[in-house]
Amino acid sequence: MALTANAEALLRVSEVTKTFGGVAAVDGVSFSVRPGESVGLVGPNGAGKTTLFNCVCGQLRPERGTIELNGRSLNGMATFERARLGIGRTYQRVEVFSDMNVRDHLIVSVRARWRQGRLWRDLCNLSKPTADERERVDAVLDLVGLSDRADTSVSALGLGSCRLVELARALIAEPVLLMADEPSSGLDVHETRELGAVLRQVQRDQGMAMILVEHDLEMVAEVVDRTVVMNLGQVVAEGHFDTVMADPIVRSAYLGLHE
Ligand SMILES: Nc1ncnc2c1ncn2[C@@H]1O[C@H](COP(=O)(O)OP(=O)(O)O)[C@@H](O)[C@H]1O
Ligand SMILES: [Mg+2]
Structure with a gap:
C-alpha cells in the first residue's frame, strides 16, 4: 500500500x-x-x-x-x-493593478499567464478583451462569487472582496x-x-x-x-x-x- x-x-x-x-x-x-x-x-x-x-x-x-x-x-x-x-499561490494584498476594475485586473492576469511578454503593453493600454478572455474571467468571477463586483474598481473593495479577487487571480492560471x-x-x-x-x-x-x-x-x-x-x-x-x-x-x- x-x-x-x-x-x-x-x-x-x-x-x-x-x-x-x-x-x-x-x-x-x-x-x-x-x-x-x-x-x-x-x-x-x-x-x-x-x-x-x-x-x-x-x-x-x-x-x-x-x-x-x-x-x-x-x-x-x-x-x-x-x-x-x-503551483498557484495567493498573496495577501492586491497591489499592482488596484485602480483597474475587477474584470480588467483579471484580464491582465489572464494575459500575463497565457501570453507572456504582453503584460506591460496591456497595462499601458488595455485593449478590448477577446470573447475568450472575457468568458474565462467571468467564469472565475462567478466561481468566487464576485460577478456583481466585476465593474467595481479594485481600490474601492473591502479587504474581504480583495481576498476573493486574489483567489480569482490565482485560479485564472488553473493551478x-x-x-x-x-x-x-x-x-x-x-x-x-x-x-x-x-x-x-x-x-x-x-x-x-x-x-x-x-x-x-x-x-x-x-x-x-x-x-x-x-x-x-x-x-x-x-x-x-x-x-x-x-x-x-x-x-x-x-x-x-x-x-
Ligand atoms: N527571513 C527570515 N529571516 C530570519 N528568520 C526568519 C525569516 N523568516 C522566518 N524566520 C524565522 O523562522 C521561524 C519560522 O517562521 P515562519 O515560517 O514565519 O513561521 P509561521 O509562518 O509558522 O508563523 C521563526 O522563528 C521566524 O522568526
Ligand atoms: Mg506565517
Missing part, C-alpha cells in the same frame, strides 16, 4: 530543512499531498509554516531535502517555472495545487466564513489540490481533508482534522487551546 500511496502523490516534500542564521525554521519536514486533496497546515506563530510554504513556491531555497511535483524535482526551479507547472497563506488575516468573522465557503466550494468544483496555512481553525475544519500540525519547524501531528484536534498534546502545547 505504501508504494501505491507514493505513486499517487502530487506534491512530495521530503526531509526539507531551511535555516536562518543557523536556526532551523523548517527542520526535516516530510509530507505529501494527493491530487485533489485539501491539506491544512496549522501551528503556532513561528512554527515554520510560511517558510515551508515559500520553499514549495520557490521564494526560498531549502538547504536540505527535496520537493517534487508529479515526481519531478522542483529543486533549483524559479517561482515562475513552478507556477507554469501548476493543480493552490497554496494560500493565512487568507483570513485581517478579515472579520463574516468575511472569514464567506472566504472559507468559497475556498471549499472552489476546491471541490475544480478538483485541485490545496495547501491552506490558516490560524482560523473553523475555516481549516471546513475546508480541508487532512491537517498537518507544525511546531518548532517540525511536523508534530497529521491526520483528519477532528482526530488531530482531539489530541490533547496538540490542543494545549501546539495550538494553545485550553478547555
Whole structure:
C-alpha cells in the first residue's frame, strides 16, 4: 500500500530543512499531498509554516531535502517555472493593478499567464478583451462569487472582496495545487466564513489540490481533508482534522487551546 500511496502523490516534500542564521525554521519536514486533496497546515506563530510554504513556491531555497511535483524535482526551479507547472499561490494584498476594475485586473492576469511578454503593453493600454478572455474571467468571477463586483474598481473593495479577487487571480492560471497563506488575516468573522465557503466550494468544483496555512481553525475544519500540525519547524501531528484536534498534546502545547 505504501508504494501505491507514493505513486499517487502530487506534491512530495521530503526531509526539507531551511535555516536562518543557523536556526532551523523548517527542520526535516516530510509530507505529501494527493491530487485533489485539501491539506491544512496549522501551528503556532513561528512554527515554520510560511517558510515551508515559500520553499514549495520557490521564494526560498531549502538547504536540505527535496520537493517534487508529479515526481519531478522542483529543486533549483524559479517561482515562475513552478507556477507554469501548476503551483498557484495567493498573496495577501492586491497591489499592482488596484485602480483597474475587477474584470480588467483579471484580464491582465489572464494575459500575463497565457501570453507572456504582453503584460506591460496591456497595462499601458488595455485593449478590448477577446470573447475568450472575457468568458474565462467571468467564469472565475462567478466561481468566487464576485460577478456583481466585476465593474467595481479594485481600490474601492473591502479587504474581504480583495481576498476573493486574489483567489480569482490565482485560479485564472488553473493551478493543480493552490497554496494560500493565512487568507483570513485581517478579515472579520463574516468575511472569514464567506472566504472559507468559497475556498471549499472552489476546491471541490475544480478538483485541485490545496495547501491552506490558516490560524482560523473553523475555516481549516471546513475546508480541508487532512491537517498537518507544525511546531518548532517540525511536523508534530497529521491526520483528519477532528482526530488531530482531539489530541490533547496538540490542543494545549501546539495550538494553545485550553478547555
Ligand atoms: N527571513 C527570515 N529571516 C530570519 N528568520 C526568519 C525569516 N523568516 C522566518 N524566520 C524565522 O523562522 C521561524 C519560522 O517562521 P515562519 O515560517 O514565519 O513561521 P509561521 O509562518 O509558522 O508563523 C521563526 O522563528 C521566524 O522568526
Ligand atoms: Mg506565517
